Amino acid sequence: MQTPKGGISAGTAVLWRKHVQVTQTYKDFPGSAAGRCTGIEIFLPGVGPTTVASDYGYVGNVQSTNHLTKQSVSRCLDSFVLIGDFNRSVEESTNETLLYHRFCQVQAWGSTCSTYNSVSDVDHAIISKNSMRLLKNTWSDDSMLATHRPITMELHTKSGNIRVRTINRTPRTVFHPPHGPHQSFSELWERWQTRWKQYIASLYNPDQYIQLDKGQWANFDRLWAEWNSLANDELAANIGLSGPAGEPFRIETKTLKDVTAKQRPIRYRRREVLSWIVRRIREGTAAARAKSAPQGYKGKGWRGWANSLRHKLEPLRQEGLIKDHKFCTCMVLTQLQTEDAFLQACENMAEYATSAAESEQKKWRKMQRDDYREKQAKDITIGNARAHNLTKPHTYAPPIAVESARGASTMPSDILADQERIWNKWWEAEQPGCITENPHWDMQGTPRQPIATDELRDAAKSFSASTSRSDGWQPKQIACLGDEGIRALADMLYLAERAGNLPLACSRAWWC
Amino acid sequence: MVVLISKPCGGLRPITLFRAVFRLYSRARAKHVQQWAKEHLNHHAVNPASGRQVLDATWRLMARQQASTKTNGKCAGDLLWDHRKAFECANRAMLWATAKRHQYPLDILRMSLSSYAWGRHLVMGELTTKQILPKRGIAAGSAFATVELSLYLWDLIVEHAVQHPSITLSIHVDDFSQSTPAQGTEEVADKLVASALTLHAKLNELGMPLADDKCQLITTHPLIAKGTIQGLGSLAGELSDTVKRLGVDYSLNNQNAGQKQRLACLKQRLKTFKKIRKVAPAPLLYFAGAQPAALYGSELYQFTGAEMNTLVNGAASAIASHPMGVIKHMCLLTVHIASHPLLQATAAPIMRYAREVWAYAHSPADKKPGDLLNAREISDLWWAVKQAKHPFDKIPQGPVRAIAPSRLIVPSRLDL
Numbered sequence: 001m002q003t004p005k006g007g008i009s010a011g012t013a014v015l016w017r018k019h020v021q022v023t024q025t026y027k028d029f030p031g032s033a034a035g036r037c038t039g040i041e042i043f044l045p046g047v048g049p050t051t052v053a054s055d056y057g058y059v060g061n062v063q064s065t066n067h068l069t070k071q072s073v074s075r076c077l078d079s080f081v082l083i084g085d086f087n088r089s090v091e092e093s094t095n096e097t098l099l100y101h102r103f104c105q106v107q108a109w110g111s112t113c114s115t116y117n118s119v120s121d122v123d124h125a126i127i128s129k130n131s132m133r134l135l136k137n138t139w140s141d142d143s144m145l146a147t148h149r150p151i152t153m154e155l156h157t158k159s160g161n162i163r164v165r166t167i168n169r170t171p172r173t174v175f176h177p178p179h180g181p182h183q184s185f186s187e188l189w190e191r192w193q194t195r196w197k198q199y200i201a202s203l204y205n206p207d208q209y210i211q212l213d214k215g216q217w218a219n220f221d222r223l224w225a226e227w228n229s230l231a232n233d234e235l236a237a238n239i240g241l242s243g244p245a246g247e248p249f250r251i252e253t254k255t256l257k258d259v260t261a262k263q264r265p266i267r268y269r270r271r272e273v274l275s276w277i278v279r280r281i282r283e284g285t286a287a288a289r290a291k292s293a294p295q296g297y298k299g300k301g302w303r304g305w306a307n308s309l310r311h312k313l314e315p316l317r318q319e320g321l322i323k324d325h326k327f328c329t330c331m332v333l334t335q336l337q338t339e340d341a342f343l344q345a346c347e348n349m350a351e352y353a354t355s356a357a358e359s360e361q362k363k364w365r366k367m368q369r370d371d372y373r374e375k376q377a378k379d380i381t382i383g384n385a386r387a388h389n390l391t392k393p394h395t396y397a398p399p400i401a402v403e404s405a406r407g408a409s410t411m412p413s414d415i416l417a418d419q420e421r422i423w424n425k426w427w428e429a430e431q432p433g434c435i436t437e438n439p440h441w442d443m444q445g446t447p448r449q450p451i452a453t454d455e456l457r458d459a460a461k462s463f464s465a466s467t468s469r470s471d472g473w474q475p476k477q478i479a480c481l482g483d484e485g486i487r488a489l490a491d492m493l494y495l496a497e498r499a500g501n502l503p504l505a506c507s508r509a510w511w512c
Numbered sequence: 513m514v515v516l517i518s519k520p521c522g523g524l525r526p527i528t529l530f531r532a533v534f535r536l537y538s539r540a541r542a543k544h545v546q547q548w549a550k551e552h553l554n555h556h557a558v559n560p561a562s563g564r565q566v567l568d569a570t571w572r573l574m575a576r577q578q579a580s581t582k583t584n585g586k587c588a589g590d591l592l593w594d595h596r597k598a599f600e601c602a603n604r605a606m607l608w609a610t611a612k613r614h615q616y617p618l619d620i621l622r623m624s625l626s627s628y629a630w631g632r633h634l635v636m637g638e639l640t641t642k643q644i645l646p647k648r649g650i651a652a653g654s655a656f657a658t659v660e661l662s663l664y665l666w667d668l669i670v671e672h673a674v675q676h677p678s679i680t681l682s683i684h685v686d687d688f689s690q691s692t693p694a695q696g697t698e699e700v701a702d703k704l705v706a707s708a709l710t711l712h713a714k715l716n717e718l719g720m721p722l723a724d725d726k727c728q729l730i731t732t733h734p735l736i737a738k739g740t741i742q743g744l745g746s747l748a749g750e751l752s753d754t755v756k757r758l759g760v761d762y763s764l765n766n767q768n769a770g771q772k773q774r775l776a777c778l779k780q781r782l783k784t785f786k787k788i789r790k791v792a793p794a795p796l797l798y799f800a801g802a803q804p805a806a807l808y809g810s811e812l813y814q815f816t817g818a819e820m821n822t823l824v825n826g827a828a829s830a831i832a833s834h835p836m837g838v839i840k841h842m843c844l845l846t847v848h849i850a851s852h853p854l855l856q857a858t859a860a861p862i863m864r865y866a867r868e869v870w871a872y873a874h875s876p877a878d879k880k881p882g883d884l885l886n887a888r889e890i891s892d893l894w895w896a897v898k899q900a901k902h903p904f905d906k907i908p909q910g911p912v913r914a915i916a917p918s919r920l921i922v923p924s925r926l927d928l
Binding site: 164165166167169209245246249251259373376377380381382383387388390391392393395399400412413415416417419420423424426427428429430441443447448451455456459460462463468469470471472473474475478489493496497498500501502506 | 513514516520522523524526529531532533534535536537539540541544597600601608617618619620621622623625626627630632633634635636637638639640641642644645646647648649777780781784785788791792793794796797800801802
């Protein structure tokens, strides 16, 4: 290719080893005619088809580079890696990724390009977030090149099947108490108070510091759970509290593949499903025309192809990602006996699925764009932390590779395992199976006065409207409870203070 | 739930997120702990104590050093230490024993200690670990954690003050600073070495390791550094001309350390403001975010004309009201005078000096912070300010260099 100054540059290329399953080489990739971009589609086990492209930005013309990169990204599949010499800084790339409306982020290697009088980070990559999860390691070596250090990225392509634990977190929201009359739950709270009084009466010397036995803790725990449930009901009716709050954390074990899939919105996933169907149909059509069987599928041919469609689409239909008629049409394809009918049906379905995928993508992009703009304007007007972060200069600290069973890795699951090891040591964590009792901190004297209802309400009101809500409750929401609910909470906190701990419901997690 | 957040320099930092009900309990009971801290932790070495500003210790230290040039010598040294995982290394049994000795609200401490023993889950995005039951340490993120850490170190502070009265010890959560001015270089080095060895022994007893790679030493003379390094070895840390002390550049030499980085950051932010204006005007983001960040530490720093211009231009471009035909700087008339960057940058050094005078004149004798400048020092500081001649570039960074140019701008009524 010809450079703007009249020189000759080798342009871009993608090379691959024999074992890599390349499913497509793009002929019409944006910038490929000028030698500025080369893209291929490879199949990564556990992830699916992934676009890998090499990009070469314009020297001293960031606008053109931005245009080229944006076009390239829009041409990529959901899972992609766009890597190369962008001739623009990492910061500019990071700011640009916001405009792509894709789940992607920039991966930097630091200053790898050196010129006569400066260094820069123009060599970097833009990676889709689901590919980012597979990122095992990145490094840069010395080379014969005087100006550039080659950048390398290692993906752990089978990580989709790694099992990880996930926790359900409630996202941070801004809460403003609504005006208007509140529905009274007095009768239910009175019943709760009756049970509470019975419980308190069963305790020995209830107005002093006390030590609860196992049974008493269990009863306290039950009453706490009842309070939580009642408070949820009252606030659901009065402030529209959504979802159960204050319950034990729910921890599930999933595959990493499922975790990455769940992070994408439903419209985006619908497009993914429809694109997958189109690819399978094209595979089938090509095989039927060549009078052969589809490749792959562990050598099972047409049977494997049909089974793949059936097994993959059934759960997707149950999840609501494809509608019944699309599912039935795809199933019909697996039943057709004559070649002509099969080819015709495939053509119809592929055409329909392509247009449906495009439509879903358009809807998703519009929705995301509108949401993003609206949210950004709102953030800027109120000047919250997210808006402040927008204005702060971009800082990027690459994740530090940790040692794992598979070698050095920057995968989040490996980093987390490493952190667990580190903090277990610092916290001198109890080893599994040998649980020791916490030391008893002996208390004497007269307990302090219980927290008054108004005091507790004022304390709740003093929290910021946008405080995080890790367990579903925002502390400010508790101020919207009626007097009975807050009094009940004050009673329980008084007992907890005298007993020296909150009940088990506050310190445990569910395992599913 | 322990959320792992990224540090700007790489690595991860754990922050404990407690359940809402426990946070509410902590907020409701915090006043008892604050009251106790006000009555018992009344030593100037505890920098986060109530009634103190973050930069108080640094400002007083620099002010004292610059004021003393009239009467004393110019030798001084400062040893800065950082702790490795200070919260995690606190021994709960020792904390309980210390709390008992100092009448800390034990019922609240008991609840707090119980909360530290609850099962924790490290969280990164959506991924989490299995439950961890910690047996050691307190948790960063608890409302009581900083007071508890100060309490844990309280005996050490009191003993150190008795044993080394000439050393100014300042503790900001897990950052320790030991500084002293004296007549001769040997005297400074000897004092620093003796203080550091005592402190190190006490910290070892408490089970708190130092982060050797973060220890720093700054001195006014190479001989002080040599003497200190000989006496302390690796505990003396890295010898520097200028260090970051609680976010501000701090130097004992004639180094003109400044806020260049902050202003460079502001310039970058202003570029983003231009883009953001297309979405919505962002006066709040500038006056509550970018401007205070750029002006942090302005009581110790002299802003140049170009830097003032950057601040004013930033304010002018960030405000919401830009009527057609009105020049940008005229629009600044809509900004409240107290928020005007010019006033804030110019008045900050004088206001800080005035605060010191006010604290000296009006605080009750028993409530006066221990490191407050005395009448002589306040007077000497003003003498040093009046001695400063334009251009002020040759004066070392500190209160004198900051106040002297401000004094020329603000009416000369200040020359009492």
